[in-house]
Amino acid sequence: MSTFTLKHFTRAALAASLAFGAAAAMAQAPIKIGAFLSVTGPAAFLGDPEQKTLELYVERINAAGGVLGRKLQLVSYDSGGDAEKARTFAKRLIEQDAVDAIVGGSTTGETMAVVPLVEQAGVPFVSLAGAVVIIEPVKKWVFKTPHTDRMACEKIFVDMQARKISKIALISGSGGFDKSMRGQCLKVAPNYKIEVLADETYGGGDTDMTAQLTKIKNTAGVQAVLNAGFGQGPAIVTKNFRQIGLTVPLYQSHGVASKEFIKLAGPAAEGVRLPAAALLVAETLPDADPQKKVVVGYKRAYEERFKQDVSTFGGHAYDGLMLVVEAMKRAGTTDKAKVRDALEGIKGFMGTAGVVNMSPADHMGLDLTAFRMLEVKNGDWALVK
Amino acid sequence: MLARLARARTGGLAALVAVVALLPLALTNNYHYEVAIVVGLNAIVCVGLNLLIGYAGQISLGHAGFYGLGAYGSAILTVRYGWPPAAALVASTAGAAALAYLVGRPILKLRGHYLAMATLGMGIIISIVIATEDRVTGGPDGMAVAPFAVLGFTLAGERVWYWVIGAALALAVWLSLNLIDSPAGRALRALHGSEVAAQVAGVDPARYKVLAFVISAVFAAVAGSLTAYYAGFITPAKASFLHSIELVTMVVLGGLASTFGAVIGAAVLTTLPQVLTLLKDYEMMVFGAVLMLCMIYLPRGLVPTIADALARRRR
Incomplete structure (x- = not known):
């Protein structure tokens, strides 16, 4: 009996797999x-x-x-x-x-x-x-x-235009994210009539960016600083930025859009602006926002x-x-x-x-x-x- | 059978050729071919690496660097400079051989595991250069490679590449077996036994160690080049330290001083993760456990241990 059922089963399975292309089988x-x-x-x-x-x-x-x-x-x-x-x-x-x-x-x-x-x-x-x-x-x-990182650059530049900023300094790290974003920002900056006066970089493991920021401070005419960075670097840039007494607006990238950044940078992070997905501020979105329900x-x-x-x-x-x-x-x-x-x-x-x-x-x-x-x-x- | 596989040179090679020739009967789709090709590519590197580790008694922790040099050398020369693929393969392999000679020559005069440290540093430098020189190499996101074309004929598709890699593997094994049975191979084995005794018998240790190192680098670079042409896209991960470790593990698992062991080691470690995906979250744990059990119960590696056991039973 058992052999019969096994044979039966095998035959049925074979038939089912042969009929796999048929619509009836596909529905299941x-x-x-x-x-x-x-x-x-x-x-x-x-x-x-x-x-x-x-x-x-x-x-x-x-x-x-x-x-x-x-x-x-x-x-x-x-x-x-x-x-x-x-x-x-x-x-x-x-x-x-x-x-x-x-x-x-x-x-x-x-x-x-x-x-x-x-x-x-x-x-x-x-x-x-x-x-x-x-x-x-x-x-x-x-x-x-x-x-894309190009959109992050564009979002930042639109905000700068609204604040009448046209001359900026760029500072970025050496990682893949940083490099890609730096390239995209330099590429689209002219579309927004934004001039990049200084373009500084730091290494992935650097713990102090005072030197690069001092150079930016000494560059005449800088109205804002943009940091294209990922990981720990941007938090250190933000701290050093305040330490050497820079007062122009500081922009960070969507790469640091997490609570971790605020924790690391501490009070120095106050006033920093960055583009981020709505998910980060899901609960504080106005109720009329069509995206609120989804996020x-x-x-x-x-x-x-x-x-x-x-x-x-x-x-x-x-x-x-x-x-x-x-x-x-x-x-x-x-x-x-x-x-x-x-x-x-x-x-x-x-x-x-x-x-x-x-x-x-x-x-x-x-x-x-x-x-x-x-x-x-x-x-x-x-x-x- | 296994005992003869591990010992008799011709018998083993014939068995390998037979396996390569008959395997397509069991391969039913391109995914199966893909896995077989990756096994072949890893096996070529391991056969070379086994000459260094198993016969010259030196460990290299930077062989992925040579692999990466071969891959990126071929990719950059063909894509950025328009070289013919075959010429790029030869040039990047020669480049890797020259680098191996320059690194190995001064270091292999010293006794002990200095080569391991030097290759560790060298491998890491190569992978950092590949990841940071993004204008030439595409950086961490990798770069696309044009397919291998020679005399107007383009190699494309898994089935074609299977035979190319199969032939390359057979050639690599044949070269390795011949080298081991040559005077240079006997000198290497003597060195592995006792360096002093070998020196007394008139063997120059540094010369033969450098020879083994350069040959193993050549095997790795050729495999790297072939990978680049086959895959059509490469990333710096293949030049990383982790990949170096993976290669050494394959050689040790298969069995030191056994050319077929290197092939088996590569086959097991490449196919095992594909089989273990069925276990989902436990994949890594089981993978680690299999490696540990192998090393505890088969400390000399799969092929030598099994071959000995079979030989003993026959007696």
Whole structure:
């Protein structure tokens, strides 16, 4: 009897797998969302919240009935920040797991290593990495959710224009983020009639930037200082800035948009301005703000589940997953080409990063309203009106 | 069978060629080919590194640096200067060999693990230069590499590259086996046994150690170049200290002074993480436990220990 059932079962399984292409079988099979993220390794601060966010929201979407009447299934691999591993896992997602769409690529290097594969295989891919090169030039199957450093520069320059500032000094670190942002700021500064009078740099492990700041202080005509930096450096710059008695406005980048910066810089941080995602000030947004519902909802769900502060990186993963789900709903199918077209046509989608308006020429779809200009007041963030 | 695999030179090489030739029967999609190719590339580096660690008795903690030199040398010469890929491969390999000679020559005159320290420093310097000279190397975000084209024929696709890497691995193993059986190889083994005794017998220790070091650097640089052309995109992670450690681990796990051990070590350590992804969060713990158990119960590495056990049973 037992052999009979086993044989029976095998035959049934075989028949089912043969009929896999048939519509009836497809309706039962889950929609596969592939992900490769730097959950461990040097970029774990990006990949960890991204992974948690994807798990949390795939669960929530399934609890609410799934997408197109089918459940979502997350297939996720840890690429450890290594581009070669990312490439291998992307092939696995495409060839072995046959996923319907990919959300992932915590760093620019991992994303760029995978771009040729998804372009060749034709799989919708939403990257979670920052650099402009991912979407410029536009690649048919590649989209991304985070803002770019160029937008941060532009947001700062717009604020400077409003304050009638036209001559500034730039100070930046030597890391990948710092270098990329410095380059972008120098590139777009002329568009805002902003002249960069001084361009100073410091090393990654430096503990004192007084020398560079003194040089800036002695440069005639500097009306504001912009620090393109990530990590500890900007907090030290802020402290030294006050110590040598500089009084012009100081701008920081979105790279230090966390409570950690205010803690490290202490009272010196008062009055510092920086562009940041709305997620950072979710609860203090005015109720009329159309983004408030989304960011507060994500923040509460994440913090309740994982008992740790929400980060903008996890927010990028939320946006990526929701964009793919939205595109599948609009397309009414998981057909890859149709989902891609739907992704490209998404307009007015509200994510944690801002309003997304995709177009064939813009596979990120964010504009400067995605950033909020914040000022440090009484040891906390305050929206600049 | 395994005993013959580890000893008889021709038998082992024939077995390797047979495995490479028959493996595609078990590879059903491009992802499988991808893993096989990465195994092959790592194995080429390990076969070279084994000459240095297993035979010359010197540890290198900077071999990822040579790998990175090969990869970035080829990438920069072809993309930025328009060199033909084959010429770039030869030039960057020659560059890595020259650097290995310059670093190794003065240091290998000393006894002890000075080479380990020098290679550690050298590897870190190479990876820092690659990460910071972003105008040439693309910095931490990496750079794209044009595909390998020779005589108007472009190498593309996993299936083509599988045979290229398979042939390169067979060639690397053949060269390594020949070297070990040559007078230079006997001199190296004598050095590993007792440096004083070897010197009394007329062997110049420094010369043979430098030879092993340069050859291992060449293997690493060639593998690095091939990786760059195959992957089409490289990042500084491959030149990092962590990757150096990974390579040494492969050689030690497979078995010191065993060319096939180096191949097996590379195969195990490359495929194991792919298999262990099924364990999700416990992946790293199980991976570490497997390595520890191997080193506790098979301290001489997989291939030598198993080969000895088989030989003993037959007796």
